[in-house]
Amino acid sequence: MTAHSSVVIGAGQAGLSASYHLTRRGVDHVVLDADEAPGGAWQHRWDSLTMQDVHGVADLPDSPAPVAGGRANRVVPAWFAAYERMHRLPVVRPVRVDAVTSEGELLVAQAGARTWHARTLVNATGTWRRPFVPRYPGVETFAGEQLHTVDYPGAEHFLGRRVLVVGGGASAVQFLGELAPVTDTLWVTRRPPVWRDGFDREVGRAAVALVEERVRRGLPPASVVSVTGLALREQEREAARLGAYQRRPMFSRVEPDGVRWADGSFEPVDVILWATGFRPDVAHLAPLHLRSPEGGIQLDGTTAVGDPRVQLVGYGPSASTIGANRAGRAAAVAVARHLESADPVAV
Numbered sequence: 001m002t003a004h005s006s007v008v009i010g011a012g013q014a015g016l017s018a019s020y021h022l023t024r025r026g027v028d029h030v031v032l033d034a035d036e037a038p039g040g041a042w043q044h045r046w047d048s049l050t051m052q053d054v055h056g057v058a059d060l061p062d063s064p065a066p067v068a069g070g071r072a073n074r075v076v077p078a079w080f081a082a083y084e085r086m087h088r089l090p091v092v093r094p095v096r097v098d099a100v101t102s103e104g105e106l107l108v109a110q111a112g113a114r115t116w117h118a119r120t121l122v123n124a125t126g127t128w129r130r131p132f133v134p135r136y137p138g139v140e141t142f143a144g145e146q147l148h149t150v151d152y153p154g155a156e157h158f159l160g161r162r163v164l165v166v167g168g169g170a171s172a173v174q175f176l177g178e179l180a181p182v183t184d185t186l187w188v189t190r191r192p193p194v195w196r197d198g199f200d201r202e203v204g205r206a207a208v209a210l211v212e213e214r215v216r217r218g219l220p221p222a223s224v225v226s227v228t229g230l231a232l233r234e235q236e237r238e239a240a241r242l243g244a245y246q247r248r249p250m251f252s253r254v255e256p257d258g259v260r261w262a263d264g265s266f267e268p269v270d271v272i273l274w275a276t277g278f279r280p281d282v283a284h285l286a287p288l289h290l291r292s293p294e295g296g297i298q299l300d301g302t303t304a305v306g307d308p309r310v311q312l313v314g315y316g317p318s319a320s321t322i323g324a325n326r327a328g329r330a331a332a333v334a335v336a337r338h339l340e341s342a343d344p345v346a347v
């Protein structure tokens, strides 16, 4: 059995950045990625999401983000694929890690019958496979169609039907922008949306600091992307003119043909589109018992407080492309430090 110095799980922005920095530091490692092809979650995003729509994809180390337009689910995967090749990153795919266990000083990543042993681990599994849908009374009685952001099939799918968009993030804003000009829509959010003109760096930093503090205390992280405020782009003007962004507060229950508020008011809807975000995809780490009593994984920087062999990137405050990029470097530094302190001669 050979043991690597490190194993990275996931080859999205966070995993690629970590692998780049590990390579530069001469840390022998392997990257295990569940997808069939390069691109992380970007390859699964809906077709109408263009590079103009995204809030700015951050550079990878030593490789600026593409400036060209086009579909994000094509442009970003092509960039990642070239990056993996150019830097000869040791990505193995498709490998979906089911569990990570601890055997003495080593960590063992298991995928079916295959195993990889390593002295440290960088977890970079993102959130895409853990869509979050809140539970509302009566939801199981709804007779119409329910979809989550991950299922968004494009505006044509909804023609002639009344669509309720749930959620206060950028995805909800984009969906309404596409849907309102072609079909009847309704928008509900838990909190009144906060609109901004352009991206405010201070607001961005404050949002990251807030999530960082939660994660330091072991609380489940909130989304950084969702707390930076919302902006309407040119392509959403028509929807705005039609009143699509006049939101209503959350309903209190779902009924077979619509939703009802606590004051008794009712709106009939045919489709509920849950643009309600994601949760960290970390179930495979359960055997390591990293979860704190507060419900999250407590981190010091990118290092798991419960097991300093483990780094988490793209988690909590680093769950944005810029955060993932920086966290990859921080994780590589922490991995090298850990290896050095455990075995000063070997590194």
Ligand code: FAD
Pocket: 009, 010, 011, 012, 013, 014, 015, 032, 033, 034, 035, 039, 040, 041, 042, 045, 053, 054, 055, 056, 057, 058, 095, 096, 097, 098, 124, 125, 126, 127, 128, 149, 171, 225, 278, 281, 284, 313, 314, 315, 318, 319, 320, 321, 322, 324
């Ligand atoms: P991902 O890109 O999700 O990559 C995770 C990788 O891990 C995948 O390749 C997956 O196959 C692999 N994986 C998962 N589980 C396993 C497993 N068990 N075993 C092996 N491999 C596994 N951020 C911005 O900065 N700007 C934006 O405009 C922006 N827009 C966004 C729009 C949407 C709809 C969403 C959902 C997010 C957006 N974000 C944006 C956030 C940003 O996309 C992510 O934070 C960022 O891409 C993080 O990448 P990642 O490497 O953490 O995860």
